[in-house]
Amino acid sequence: MIELENVAYSYGGGELLSDISLRLAPGSFHFLTGPSGAGKTTLLKLCYGALLPTAGHVRLFGADVRSLDRDDIAIVRRRVGVVHQDVQFLDHLSLVDNISLPLTVSGRHADTVSNDLNELMTWVGLTNRADALPPELSGGERQRAAVARAVIMSPDVILADEPTGNIDWEMSQRLLRLLIELNKMGKTVLIATHDLSLIRAAKAHVQARVLRITNRRIQLAGADL
Amino acid sequence: MKLDPGSLRAFIKGDTHADRVVPPTGFTAQLTLFAAAAMAFLAVFALALSLAAGRLADRWGDELARSATIRIVAPLDQRAAQTAAALAILETTQGVASARALTDAEQQALLAPWFGSELVLDALPVPRLIEVIEDADGIDAAGLRLRLSAEVPGAILDDHSRWRAPLVEAASRLRLLGWVSIVLIGAAVAAMITLAANAALAANAQVIAVLRLVGATDDYIAQAFIRRFTLRALGGAAVGTVLGMIAMILMPSASAAAGFLTGLGFQGFGWLAPLFIPVLAGGVAFLATRMAARHTLRELT
Numbered sequence A: 001m002i003e004l005e006n007v008a009y010s011y012g013g014g015e016l017l018s019d020i021s022l023r024l025a026p027g028s029f030h031f032l033t034g035p036s037g038a039g040k041t042t043l044l045k046l047c048y049g050a051l052l053p054t055a056g057h058v059r060l061f062g063a064d065v066r067s068l069d070r071d072d073i074a075i076v077r078r079r080v081g082v083v084h085q086d087v088q089f090l091d092h093l094s095l096v097d098n099i100s101l102p103l104t105v106s107g108r109h110a111d112t113v114s115n116d117l118n119e120l121m122t123w124v125g126l127t128n129r130a131d132a133l134p135p136e137l138s139g140g141e142r143q144r145a146a147v148a149r150a151v152i153m154s155p156d157v158i159l160a161d162e163p164t165g166n167i168d169w170e171m172s173q174r175l176l177r178l179l180i181e182l183n184k185m186g187k188t189v190l191i192a193t194h195d196l197s198l199i200r201a202a203k204a205h206v207q208a209r210v211l212r213i214t215n216r217r218i219q220l221a222g223a224d225l
Numbered sequence B: 001m002k003l004d005p006g007s008l009r010a011f012i013k014g015d016t017h018a019d020r021v022v023p024p025t026g027f028t029a030q031l032t033l034f035a036a037a038a039m040a041f042l043a044v045f046a047l048a049l050s051l052a053a054g055r056l057a058d059r060w061g062d063e064l065a066r067s068a069t070i071r072i073v074a075p076l077d078q079r080a081a082q083t084a085a086a087l088a089i090l091e092t093t094q095g096v097a098s099a100r101a102l103t104d105a106e107q108q109a110l111l112a113p114w115f116g117s118e119l120v121l122d123a124l125p126v127p128r129l130i131e132v133i134e135d136a137d138g139i140d141a142a143g144l145r146l147r148l149s150a151e152v153p154g155a156i157l158d159d160h161s162r163w164r165a166p167l168v169e170a171a172s173r174l175r176l177l178g179w180v181s182i183v184l185i186g187a188a189v190a191a192m193i194t195l196a197a198n199a200a201l202a203a204n205a206q207v208i209a210v211l212r213l214v215g216a217t218d219d220y221i222a223q224a225f226i227r228r229f230t231l232r233a234l235g236g237a238a239v240g241t242v243l244g245m246i247a248m249i250l251m252p253s254a255s256a257a258a259g260f261l262t263g264l265g266f267q268g269f270g271w272l273a274p275l276f277i278p279v280l281a282g283g284v285a286f287l288a289t290r291m292a293a294r295h296t297l298r299e300l301t
Helices: A040-047 A070-077 A095-099 A101-105 A110-123 A139-151 A169-184 A196-203 B005-013 B016-020 B027-062 B076-091 B104-115 B141-151 B161-203 B205-213 B218-250 B256-261 B268-298
Strands: A002-010 A015-024 A029-033 A055-060 A080-083 A157-161 A188-192 A209-214 A217-220 B067-072 B096-101 B128-134 B155-158
Touching: A002 A040, A015 A040, A015 A055, A015 A217, A029 A040, A029 A196, A040 A055, A040 A157, A040 A188, A070 A080, A070 B205, A070 B218, A080 A139, A095 A101, A095 A110, A095 A139, A101 B205, A110 A139, A139 A157, A139 A169, A157 A169, A169 A188, A169 A196, B005 B218, B016 B218, B027 B161, B027 B218, B027 B268, B067 B076, B076 B096, B076 B128, B076 B141, B104 B128, B141 B155, B161 B205, B161 B218, B161 B268, B205 B218, B218 B268
Parallel strands: A029 A188, A029 A209, A080 A157, A157 A188
Antiparallel strands: A002 A015, A002 A055, A209 A217, B067 B128, B067 B155, B096 B128
């Protein structure tokens, strides 16, 4: 699905990530952890083509990311659902329009899949908020809406960057259950988080591998969790 | 976006879903409409000026080039005889298609704008005018002058070139200025739309980032902006053009006396010309927004 091979990434000044090799196999569940500023978000961005590696190769669905033009990247993103910590919506559109936005921009109008959409809204528990505008939503509602938007295209991979950063424990448990359910449906899931209790909570339900970024490199975290 | 007929049809038909992804803008949209309308209004006059100046230059350059005038300045008692002698010479002159002496009534009509219609020509030593129409070869003005000076001492040949050339030049320059104005107006529309589009793109940076994240292609994002600005320019320019044309219709028509100046307005098929202004404005807006959108989008991930 997504493969990184000896990838390095440096911002103007120094190298942030170096010699990263990682392979996200179909159906796998990964956590990515590490201190703030270690490069978790950068690694995720490399995985959906928002950043190009300064060295090494990133392959998205078998194609080297450097060989993709902007339209190819757009097509790749229809197969990768992304959930951000501070998720952005189109504030002038209703929640249901926002969740179906990936369908709209890929030329599939939401009317044709209204059943699926209703099911999805029920699944994330936002049916009664369908007509609300994004600024009216609570933090937890926004995160669940972000998950719904990320999965509406039935993507192969879901990348979540600190999805529980802004919400309370109970809500983050709910969100985690959604992501675990998606993984059980066969989706590849990668969650970047510094919340170790979230990782522990997940391990009870799913076979998750934990990757840790330390000293610019990635390691498989051991039994300390 | 490719410019084939299919995508053009899709562009005009529009995608209501795609249009909605960019938030509506009230006030700035009206400014764009207003500026497009004002520019189109000005363009109508620049176009009218160009077309009228063109007609003028053609008339002075073409009709007058093939005519000449002979003035018979002689005492009243010899005037008729000298006129007859001059006409006789003209009949045998190479390059003369026809020649005729103006009647008293015609001369009076010519002088009426300056002296009033009550003027009695008989009392004045007004020179007799002979209108000479040249054929395609034209006359040898120097040769004719020599022959006339030998046989008709009171005859003065005027082939109009002395006063015609600067007038034709002025009219041509006026036409050029008209066209330059139209080009400048078009460029100003392009600049205005580019500024407005850039402002809209900048104001909607978050919208664009969200759209990119969920897999929208650049064309899809750009089209929402392009369509919006093209339709605004088209609509605004249409209103401005209609107002400009109404103003042209309401303009008092030039009187018959000033007829040789030709009316500053549209004639015949010329009335169709301003109808292209909105189309051109739309085209300019389309290209300007497309360039601005592509430029902005390339810099995003």
